[in-house]
Amino acid sequence: xxxxxxxxxxxxxxxxxxxxxxxxxxxxxxxxxxxxxxxxxxxxxxxxxxxxxxxxxxxxxxxxxxxxxxxxxxxxxxxxxxxxxxxxxxxxxxxxxxxxxxxxxxxxxxxxxxxxxxxxxxxxxxxxxxxxxxxxxxxxxxxxxxxxxxxxxxxxxxxxxxxxxxxxxxxxxxxxxxxxxxxxxxxxxxxxxxxxxxxxxxxxxxxxxxxxxxxxxxxxxxxxxxxxxxxxxxxxxxxxxxxxxxxxxxxxxxxxxxxxxxxxxxxxxxxxxxxxxxxxxxxxxxxxxxxxxxxxxxxxxxxxxxxxxxxxxxxxxxxxx
Amino acid sequence: xxxxxxxxxxxxxxxxxxxxxxxxxxxxxxxxxxxxxxxxxxxxxxxxxxxxxxxxxxxxxxxxxxxxxxxxxxxxxxxxxxxxxxxxxxxxxxxxxxxxxxxxxxxxxxxxxxxxxxxxxxxxxxxxxxxxxxxxxxxxxxxxxxxxxxxxxxxxxxxxxxxxxxxxxxxxxxxxxxxxxxxxxxxxxxxxxxxxxxxxxxxxxxxxxxxxxxxxxxxxxxxxxxxxxxxxxxxxxxxxxxxxxxxxxxxxxxxxxxxxxxxxxxxxxxxxxxxxxxxxxxxxxxxxxxxxxxxxxxxxxxxxxxxxxxxxxxxxxxxxxxxxxxxxxxxxxxxxxxxxxxxxxxxxxxxxxxxxxxxxxxxxxxxxxxxxxxxxxxxxxxxxxxxxxxxxxxxxxxxxxxxxxxxxxxxxxxxxxxxxxxxxxxxxxxxxxxx
Numbered sequence: 001x002x003x004x005x006x007x008x009x010x011x012x013x014x015x016x017x018x019x020x021x022x023x024x025x026x027x028x029x030x031x032x033x034x035x036x037x038x039x040x041x042x043x044x045x046x047x048x049x050x051x052x053x054x055x056x057x058x059x060x061x062x063x064x065x066x067x068x069x070x071x072x073x074x075x076x077x078x079x080x081x082x083x084x085x086x087x088x089x090x091x092x093x094x095x096x097x098x099x100x101x102x103x104x105x106x107x108x109x110x111x112x113x114x115x116x117x118x119x120x121x122x123x124x125x126x127x128x129x130x131x132x133x134x135x136x137x138x139x140x141x142x143x144x145x146x147x148x149x150x151x152x153x154x155x156x157x158x159x160x161x162x163x164x165x166x167x168x169x170x171x172x173x174x175x176x177x178x179x180x181x182x183x184x185x186x187x188x189x190x191x192x193x194x195x196x197x198x199x200x201x202x203x204x205x206x207x208x209x210x211x212x213x214x215x216x217x218x219x220x221x222x223x224x225x226x227x228x229x230x231x232x233x234x235x236x237x238x239x240x241x242x243x244x245x246x247x248x249x250x251x252x253x254x255x256x257x258x259x260x261x262x263x264x265x266x267x268x269x270x271x272x273x274x275x276x277x278x279x280x281x282x283x284x285x286x287x288x289x290x291x292x293x294x295x296x297x298x299x300x301x302x303x304x305x306x307x308x309x310x311x312x313x314x315x316x317x318x319x320x321x
Numbered sequence: 322x323x324x325x326x327x328x329x330x331x332x333x334x335x336x337x338x339x340x341x342x343x344x345x346x347x348x349x350x351x352x353x354x355x356x357x358x359x360x361x362x363x364x365x366x367x368x369x370x371x372x373x374x375x376x377x378x379x380x381x382x383x384x385x386x387x388x389x390x391x392x393x394x395x396x397x398x399x400x401x402x403x404x405x406x407x408x409x410x411x412x413x414x415x416x417x418x419x420x421x422x423x424x425x426x427x428x429x430x431x432x433x434x435x436x437x438x439x440x441x442x443x444x445x446x447x448x449x450x451x452x453x454x455x456x457x458x459x460x461x462x463x464x465x466x467x468x469x470x471x472x473x474x475x476x477x478x479x480x481x482x483x484x485x486x487x488x489x490x491x492x493x494x495x496x497x498x499x500x501x502x503x504x505x506x507x508x509x510x511x512x513x514x515x516x517x518x519x520x521x522x523x524x525x526x527x528x529x530x531x532x533x534x535x536x537x538x539x540x541x542x543x544x545x546x547x548x549x550x551x552x553x554x555x556x557x558x559x560x561x562x563x564x565x566x567x568x569x570x571x572x573x574x575x576x577x578x579x580x581x582x583x584x585x586x587x588x589x590x591x592x593x594x595x596x597x598x599x600x601x602x603x604x605x606x607x608x609x610x611x612x613x614x615x616x617x618x619x620x621x622x623x624x625x626x627x628x629x630x631x632x633x634x635x636x637x638x639x640x641x642x643x644x645x646x647x648x649x650x651x652x653x654x655x656x657x658x659x660x661x662x663x664x665x666x667x668x669x670x671x672x673x674x675x676x677x678x679x680x681x682x683x684x685x686x687x688x689x690x691x692x693x694x695x696x697x698x699x700x701x702x703x704x705x706x707x708x709x710x711x712x713x714x715x716x717x718x719x720x721x722x723x724x725x726x727x728x729x730x731x732x733x734x735x736x737x738x739x740x741x742x743x744x745x746x747x748x749x750x751x752x753x754x755x756x
Contacts, residue, residue: 113708120705135702144551150460151449170449171372171442173382174460180551182380182700186442188373212371213442274701277551309705 073165076204079157085220086160087136088243088252088264091288094119094132095239096298098306103236107221108207109193114185116218117233121295121310130313131288132298134241136233137162137183137218138273138281145175145184154215160247160282161220163204169214176215180277184217220244230255239292247282323513324488328747331592332488335743338587340495342740353733360726363719364439372442374719380704381697381714385724386439388689391564393433393727394467394543395685398572399579400426401474401536403604408529414600416749417592420742421579423478425572428734430471432727437463439723459549462542470532470539477528480521484748487511500741540565547692553630554623554638554696563615570608571685574659574678577601579735581675583744592745598671599663605678606663613656630701637695644695647687655684 096119104110104117116136123130139162146156153169156162176184191210198209205222221231229235234242235255245252245261252261264270270284299307299314324332366374377384400423407415438444454461486508490501511517544564547555557563577598584593620638623631637643654677662668662677694714706712716724 118705120702122703148458148460148549150455150458150464151446151453152455153449153453168446168449168453169443170446172460173440173442174458174546176379176382177547177552177697178550180701182702182704185379186372186382188378189371211443215442279551305707308707313703313705 071203071205073204076163076165077155077157079159079161080222080225081158082248083159083225084247085139085222085225086245086247086252086261086282086284087220088245088261088270088284088286089134090241090243090254090268090286091131091133092286092291093239093241093293094134094288094298095293096121096132096302097238099236099238100134100233100242103232104218107232109197109210111192116183116185116216119298121299121313123313123316129288130295131291132295133285134233135181135183135273136283137220138181138279138283139220141280141282142278144178144180144279148174148178150174159222161222163219163222164207164215164217165202165204166207166211166214166216167202169211171213171215173215180274180279184215186215187212324747325750327750328488331745331750332492332743332747334589334591335587335745335747336492336494339489339740339743346736346740349736350733353729353736356729357726357733360723360729363722363726367439367719367723368444374717376710376714376716376720377440378708378711378714380700380706380711381694383440383693383697384714385690385716385720386436388686388693389724389727390433390436390440391543391689391692392571392686393429393436393731394539395429395564395568395571395689396575396682397426397429397433397470397474398536398540398568399429399576400424400478400572401470401532402569403573403576403601405477405529405532405536408525409533414597417589417745418576418580418597418601419481419749420478420744420746421583422576423474423481424735424738425575425579426474427471427478428731428738429575430467430474431734432730434467436723436727459542459545463539463546466535466539466542470535473528473532473535477525477532480525480528481746481749482742483508483511483521484513485742485746487513488747489742536568537565540568547696551701552696553628553699553701554634554692557619559615559619563619566608566612566615567685567688570605570612571682573601573605573608574682574685577605577675577678578682581671581678583739584671587739587744589745595671598674599669602663602669602674605674605681606660609656609659609681613652613660616652616656630699633699634695637699638691644691648691651684651688651691653684654680655688 098119101115101117101119105112105115108116110116118135120133120135121130122133139160141156141160143154143156143162146154146162149155150172151168151170153166154162154164154175171186173186176182176186187210190212193209200209202209202211203223205219205226207216207219210216221229224231230244230253231242234244234253237254240254240256243252243254243259243261243264245258247261250261251258252264253259264286265284268286270286272281272284275281296314299310302310363374375384375386399421400419404415404419404422404426408419438447441447450461450464454464486504490504490508494501511521541561541564544560548557548560550556580593580597580601584590620635624635624639627635638648639645659677659681662673668674698713704712
């Protein structure tokens with residue numbers, strides 16, 4: 001047992017150094033937003049294997065969790081300097097492929113039913129056509145959830161993100177009642193996590209490891225941004241629905257194309273969901289105009305369990321397309 | 322302590338009650354303890370297995386517990402506002418009932434917050450409320466307000482008890498040594514000197530004045546936990562006064578019920594007279610009318626304007642297939658009946674008034690449930706979830722067991738306190754009340 005602890009500790013120490021090396025390596029290529037390539041500058045790093053041998057591997061293969069160890073609680077709360085994350089969701093491209101959800105859940109080790117990212121089927125009025133509506137956390141600039149937290153467990157960072165320190169959260173669920181977008185989820189049971197994740201120090205940037213009795217939600221994956229990568233949902237989308245980027249740089253990318261944020265929202269008449277609530281979301285939607293897919297495309301091939309969710313909206317809709 | 326003839330009479334009447342712990346009392350105590358034990362087991366399950374043993378889920382994040390929390394803090398108003406106001410107005414007939422009222426306050430203020438703790442996912446981190454408090458959060462306001470209110474209520478009750486503790490101390494009661502000693506300590510050397518009398522009078526007056534705004538703050542802050550959110554049915558400007566009024570109203574109901582029970586068990590008919598029931602009935606009637614007015618105004622505006630999300634909640638509350646019958650019950654039993662029963666001279670008698678109080682208190686509990694649950698079941702974005710427990714809240718046996726444990730604790734406290742102090746204060750009465 002003791003032997004194990006020692007190796008474990010030295011390995012972690014070593015990984016820390018390795019992680020610093022990775023950061024240094026990626027720092028020259030800028031962070032996520034302006035990057036179009038998914039694996040920027042790579043580098044060889046030396047690692048101590050569990051067997052005690054020194055191995056040399058490509059830094060791109062380093063797992064993201066190792067970065068968490070080097071972020072202090074203060075850094076987690078301050079955010080990435082100079083950034084102002086923003087997302088644009090192109091509703092005309094979404095066909096409910098649900099790849100974003102799968103990628104998100106895998107990245108955050110969430111079970112199938114705990115969706116941080118959901119796709120809703122909305123219909124604005126009786127005669128209007130339904131459309132698919134993917135929804136992450138809106139990371140509001142006037143966040144109702146942050147206002148009500150009694151212990152400062154959920155906070156707004158200077159890079160625009162609203163994150164949760166699940167080491168501090170007391171689980172009062174007030175933020176869940178306050179969020180008008182039903183974004184937050186609660187760990188009603190002891191969450192199942194792989195052992196190595198469970199033993200990590202908690203990190204607000206990844207919400208890992210998940211903890212029973214605490215609240216969690218979409219975090220916009222700043223850990224990926226630090227590595228120069230896009231959030232998994234953005235990467236996984238086959239249709240380029242999500243544009244993620246930095247408002248300060250005025251660029252957003254969906255992995256295929258990088259465009260000017262201000263131009264995009266101007267040209268496509270972007271709106272923020274329920275602007276009237278005054279929450280000032282950081283997520284913009286491009287209206288579902290001139291759609292690339294008929295809405296049924298996202299419904300027909302769904303498993304029955306999922307079909308059931310959208311049945312009411314779907315069957316009440318005129319089948320003109 | 323020198324007792325006058327009238328005080329002596331009241332004391333002798335109640336002496337057997339505090340001297341003996343009868344078999345019947347034991348039976349009740351054990352009965353309540355069994356309920357609490359069951360609640361303890363439910364609590365163990367909830368802590369060991371996580372909150373998934375409750376009916377609460379991501380949409381309906383709060384349920385029975387928070388309804389109980391509002392309910393108990395509400396009935397605590399019996400002592401705070403009723404006895405506070407009657408004290409300030411120097412209403413003579415208050416004297417026999419203030420102890421019961423103030424006991425309700427203290428006991429309910431102990432039990433209420435326990436229920437909000439049951440909603441908390443990480444009880445092991447409660448100290449974070451003090452380590453990292455954020456003053457912007459209505460929960461922090463609640464912690465401060467309830468803490469102060471509880472302290473105030475305990476002091477208010479204690480100030481009224483000191484003189485009586487001195488009576489028990491000097492009366493050579495047939496009780497164990499430790500209780501004699503306890504009375505001696507609690508009486509803090511009160512001998513009835515003019516200066517001591519003056520100090521108690523001044524402090525009681527001060528506390529009576531302070532406890533009223535404190536109580537109003539407590540329930541306003543509590544209502545703002547809901548009022549400050551962007552939820553239909555909650556985001557209402559009248560929630561503060563509406564909650565405060567409902568609280569005083571239900572507090573009066575519980576006070577009437579408690580008086581009726583004590584009067585029956587301990588045969589206190591000559592002290593808790595019909596007059597007390599009728600006067601409190603009048604207070605209840607006025608509060609009921611005001612409460613009815615608030616209810617009408619709240620639901621009329623939401624229904625008439627029929628804004629999309631408000632309408633969704635209103636539909637749930639009015640629809641007989643959903644919460645409609647319950648809503649009707651809260652209005653009939655919670656507003657109409659109490660007013661009618663007190664208004665009609667024929668039914669204006671202790672027992673009918675106590676019975677309507679009972680139904681009114683239940684109706685107000687149901688009303689709290691109807692404020693919490695339908696709103697949480699109507700999120701702004703469609704749920705589109707097929708897990709039934711996520712779509713519709715239904716309380717599990719764990720939540721019910723803990724609810725009944727809370728009620729049992731309330732009764733248990735009352736059973737035991739009434740064996741420890743006299744239900745009717747003794748030293749409050751002067752000679753002039755002999756008549």
